Amino acid sequence: MNDAESDIHVESTGRRVLRELMGEEYLRVKDSRRNDFNDVLQDYAEDVCFGRVWGRDGIDRKQRSILNIAILTALNRTGPLKNHVEGALNNGCTPDEIKEVLLHTAVYCGLPAATESFRVAEDVLRERGLLE
CATH class of the missing domain: 1.20.1290.10 (AhpD-like)
Known part of the structure; x- marks a missing residue:
């Protein structure tokens, strides 16, 4: 798996974990607040917090x-x-x-x-x- 494929996998894992943790309504509100300024922070939270940390075993x-x-x-x-x-x-x-x-x-x-x-x-x- 190359870096781009890995990033896509992490993103989908983070999104899935966030949906399971907080629910569809939370994601809807979160996405409605997304803009060109905060998008990088939202991506970081999904990818790192929920994809790489919450998605771990242990x-x-x-x-x-x-x-x-x-x-x-x-x-x-x-x-x-x-x-x-x-x-x-x-x-x-x-x-x-x-x-x-x-x-x-x-x-x-x-x-x-x-x-x-x-x-x-x-x-x-x-x-x-x-x-x-």
Whole structure:
């Protein structure tokens, strides 16, 4: 396989993983926001993040989702956290597992970061009908 064929394979793998993780509606919205300025970043995210990293063996997607929730909490990145809580649910994480991950982050990342992440996760759980 030459480099061009490899890039096409990675791109299709990244797109497939992203679709499986986030769903068709997420891709539709993401694609609608694509323009000549951000296209390179969108391609990078699909190719590297989802094609080359999320597409690897070694740990399963549920474990990757748990890691992302903890990392995004540590970095206080609540925008992407919302998407990754949704992805974690798609990958088999239960609300109780997400709660335990976020509680664990309170100890290591600080209470303010965990509190904000709990708020984001609660919003997602309510939207999905998993929390009253």
